[in-house]
Amino acid sequence: MDGVVEMCIAIPGRVVEVDYPFAIVDFKGTKRKVRVDLLDDLKEGDWVLVHVGIAIQKVDEEEAKRTVKLLEQIGLG
């Protein structure tokens, strides 16, 4: 649908380059320039959630791994 953009979702992407208040973020191969001034100390390689052109939160890799581990254990019964 042309011109119709979903507004409420947040998409995770990996930071490729930081130049405050902007950063280039890679969303599964598509790179976009987004605002990042709501997050401090962002560096290359960080995962962020991007909503309407701005990164709203970092994704904590350690916590993500912990959740995956928990879910794996649940799967094993």
Place this chain on the structure above:
Amino acid sequence: MLKLRDRRRTIKSLSEELRRLMQGGGEVTVMHLCGTHEDTISRYNLRSLLPENLKVVSGPGCPVCITPDEDLQRAFHLLEKEKVTLTTFGDMARVPFEGRSFFYYKSKGYDVRIVYSVFDALEIAKESDKPVVFFAIGFETTMPSTALAVLDGVENFYVLSAHRYFIPAMEHLLSFEDVRIDGFICPGHVSTIVGVKAYEHIKVPQVIAGFEPEDVLLALCMLVKAIKNGEVCLMNEYTRAVKYEGNLKAQRVMEEVFGRDDWEWRGLGVVKNSGAPLNKKYEDFDALKVFEDSFKDFEPKEDRRKRLCRCGEVLRGVITPLDCPLFMKACTPKNPIGACMVSFEGTCNIWAKYWRC
């Protein structure tokens, strides 16, 4: 996330756990509060995995849907009265009032531009001689971006705020007699900003959840356990993105730019302290103030075409889209009548997309 085979095993285990927890018990109704949660639940048909006595209903978690017609008419009024460029999000541009939408105005030659982000509107304003008005909708997830845009201080950029704080709506929901809520699945993206702390005063079992099907099922297990044990607790399943404090910087810019007022929501009526008008300090960027004279003769009307529309009850989780007489008859994603059929976060639109009846 997990490998596909592991995902299947995990989802199966979680649904078995839910059945075990709910076995022999009374009915439990859980409300989720985010369009993206409804999308996950419908896309993966998670309701088919739930025990019969566990109901997951969708609440007012779609900003486009809860924006009342009055706000929409105010924006249309401004377009008709003033030579402005009006910018807004794509979802919002399709919501009809008496058959007219922002796209309708665009087709009639009015300067309406669809933007992905408020910063696109800011760029338009930098290069334009005309006033550029951003019709701003969204909850705490979206408000910080609008706040930052205001703080950037671009001269001919104005905000017509229809932003609403979500947390007051949760308390408000509990006051309806026809709404049954045993527990909330709190909105994940709003939570990244407001943090776990924002929900502490709400005295109902709650869990903040992520958006994978495993996240939703795991969150449901946590919530059902708490409800069965009679614990009024607040849990966080979405730890990878939601911290106790939330995003403090985002909270600060939001508080700096926006105040609080009692504003109406579609389906909920007036919700105390939920409205986000621009603070007086930033009235130079407030479209309501700057174009004050144009709004003097503004009078909102009722849309007679919507008299059978039941969006309000869908937004309170009292009915499902299937209970609406218009659903997939007069009201379809191509020709929507109600806002819940327009937005990709709207329950009716999502049910239409994954329809399995």
